[in-house]
């Protein structure tokens with residue numbers, strides 16, 4: 001894995017993670033052997049491993065663990081100490097995208113994505129608390145996700161910048177080339193974060209930091225209410 005010499009830090013890429021022949025065989029499996037959710041415009045996803053619950057912010061114990069299919073096994077990153085807890089295959093028909101986001105900090109730790117099919121530009125954008133003094137001037141960068149390349153996001157790229165893919169029919173490359181969008185597939189790999197708490201403190205992007213701030217605000221409000229009540233009692 002090679003780290004890209006850009007901001008944000010923490011984007012690592014392994015180009016040609018698999019051969020073109022291997023990729024062609026996978027696309028055949030995706031198109032002819034998998035059962036996708038009903039057709040709709042936009043992105044479609046299939047999941048394996050544990051399912052994350054947005055209610056409890058941990059593994060959804062009601063949904064059984066889905067074993068990884070045979071074709072997925074040679075595609076698992078081997079640079080972590082254990083296999084991923086969750087894998088998501090997504091199909092982007094031409095023009096489809098994914099809104100800018102950070103993958104939930106508290107739930108997941110490491111993040112990898114393998115690109116297959118057509119290339120696409122991914123936007124990374126610096127994000128943080130609204131009152132961080134940056135005056136709204138946020139850095140952003142576009143990364144060309146090439147087919148058969150494995151990308152890892154860690155550090156700033158994972159926690160402090162959002163990533164997304166614009167919904168559009170073409171991408172304009174830095175040299176001015178207008179590249180039509182074609183079918184793309186990605187496989188996203190996630191590892192559950194032990195303890196389900198993130199300590200990055202980014203109140204703009206981190207769910208743990210936002211929750212702590214919310215709790216603290218609620219606590220301060222309660223204290224203020226209580227001291228007002230005791231003052232009222234003293235007055236009477």
Ligand SMILES: O=C(O)CCC(=O)C(=O)O
Pocket residue numbers: 088090098103113114115145163186188
């Ligand atoms: O399609 C990709 O390469 C990444 C998708 C993504 O960001 C996500 O599923 O969280």
Ligand SMILES: [Fe+2]
Pocket residue numbers: 101102103163
């Ligand atoms: Fe993501």
